[in-house]
Amino acid sequence: MTDTSTVDGRFGRRFLSTAALFFLLGFQYSTWAARLPAIAGRLGLGSAEVGLLLLACGVGAVVSYPLVTLLMARLGSRDLSCLAALVLGFVLVALPVVADYPAAVATLFVDGVAVACLNVAMNAQGAALEDRYGRPVMARLHASFSGGSLVAALVAAGVAALTPSVSGHFWLALAVVLVLVACARPGLLAENQAPVKKERGRRRAPSAMTLLLGCAMVFGTVTEGAMNDWSALYLRNSVHASVAVEPMGIAVVSVMMVLARLFADGWRSRWGDGRVVLVGTALAALGLAVGVLLGGVLPALVGFACVGLGVAAVTPCVYVAAARQGPDALTFVAGMGTVGLLAGPPAIGLLAAATTLAVGLLAVAVSAFVVFLCATRITWTPQASVKQTSLVLDDTTPNVS
Template sequence: MLRLRDDYRRAQLAIAALFCFLGFQYATWVSRLPALKSRLDLSEAELGLLLMVCGVGAAVSFPLVAALMRRLGSRLLATLSALALGLVLLGLTVAPNYPVTLVVACFDGIAVGCLNVAMNAQGAALEVKYRRTAMSRLHATFSAGSLLAALLASGVNAFTTTLSVHFGLAAVVLLLLLGLAQTGMLTDDRKAAAEAPEAAEPQAPKKRRGLTLPSRVTIWMGLAMVFGTITEGAMNDWSALYLKDVVNAAPQLAPLGIAVVSVMMVAARIFADGWRTRFGDGRIVRFGSLLAGGGLALALLAGGVVPTLLGFACVGLGVAAVTPCIYVAAARQGSDALALVAATGTTGLLAGPAVIGFIANGSSLVWGMAAVAASAAVVSLCATQIRWPALGGADDAEPAAPASAGPDGIAPPEAALREA
């Protein structure tokens, strides 16, 4: 029993290193946007396009990611995409002009899409193998990676503003995280997975490999992910402006909006795996998104700095476990479903803040934030249509099918996993 626990902890730490890796890498280069803007003499519009190209690369990577997941498996794909993301920092350092930088940013988005799917497949597989909830804490380490990147950027800037020095040190950190990931990532037994269906149905005709149309459940998962990430992204982009322009908070209080949401999300994700075990993923998503939408709606009606911050805290607390739970459910539908849901999540993060901006421009920021509250409510509605896995805790959904389930059942993304 002790041996099993040791294996679980080693795998959990290795997969957490992947999540930390992605948060650290993205926050590292985004934190130096002012330096990139200055070095390449970019306008605000060109800088915005640079960020959009990165997001578009991640959003449109779905077909490639799905194919690579089937061909390489999550472990190898995670390793290769992590190495590619390390090269992105080098590319941004030496890119001679704006067009080349755009290409590097697009490449970064594609690699982010690959690692995002691979690491969430690893996290879902960890839960399936050991029958323990872990995904929320893994997502918390993503936020920890972003915080670590911010601290490193601040420390390096205190001594030098040279981009190559900063990105060189960051690359060392990334290599250390990738090395840690290699010590315990899970790997799929392809031979066993391939032979299982043939043994169960020897006369079944072979199916064409390739992308298939998403199932109804997958579509509901994609919708839930879109509106969930719209809620997260919009709070990060618009909370400070709402406090400043609508609530008339003092300038020093305006940044507290982002801080409150971020702190509540990290804290909730640390404890959310226990809540998932006790109450089940379905209830966590439904009631959490209702808390986020209802708390924000009440804050908009009440006005004032304190009610607004309390409403923002409800959003952070309520949505913290939404995306981890959806990733687990999508992964159990297969790698294609996971890739599609991950792509829709990126689309929500990319398009959501812009949509809120259009609404605010056409009416007011109050209505824009009301749309954020409505997005959270839509997540709760979508969650009622999703078949949630039951992992060691109470859940009102029917249990997930075993790994050998047929095309109508829910199976883990990696049908037969053993520890590396």
């Protein structure tokens, strides 16, 4: 038998390494999203052009999934996650110096491909970690993503108050990315511990439950992603907040997400995944709609807080439910999550260009309500069964080295 303290130490090291990847993705994404008004201003972009710029990310993610599958088989989740993270870091330093709008579109297309690679690879690491040690970790891993987003928003607010230089800010962010990759890689599961399964023959179509989970993931990440991409612009253009207040929209969402995800496992254990998702998405939809309809900076920030609190548990719960459907379902849902995160906000931008940004954010509230409807049809496995399984596996965890 393996000494419990030794297993706990290895688990802790691997958990922190995987959490670093989630933190990195949230940090990189919110770093450039928080400075999007400055980037758009330098290039002279309107709402429609910003929407198309963000759409490049979504297109990059959508078209990359055959490539992601190939790279997962060739490189494995450990190497692919580190490679994708490095690409994301260098995308940051390219954005402030692109010569024109087409170059910015191409840069964010590459960003979308890299985000898709990292999203699938890091969630594969998280699922392998849960399977290896029999301990639920997905909610805390996604809390790390929110933590990265929060740190990025606060850093952006501080840097914006000190200097208008976006380039200097993003070089600092690149240094953070490089440190995170260097610290994370040694603790990630190697491929003999997190194997990539190769299947022969034609792939089966996703089941009805998998499609339902994919739908919930798409609209859940649309809701989450829209807050990252449009909250700063809404505060500036619609309610006329100051430059220092603009990044606080992302910060409020991220704070609530971090807090909610830190407690999410307890909520799931007490009330079950279904109730947590239902109550959360109802809160997000109602809170955001009321905040936008009332107008003003404070109602907007309260509405954003409701979104952060309400959708925080959606992604972890859906990933857990997808993992119970099998590896194909997990890959499909992870892909749909990236599509929603990157392709949804541009759609909000195009709607805002045709109407107003307030109408665009009301559409985000509708998106949260769609997740609510999906949650009423999803079969959620009681969390108690997961706890019982983890107790058995904790006693029989094999040696990991």
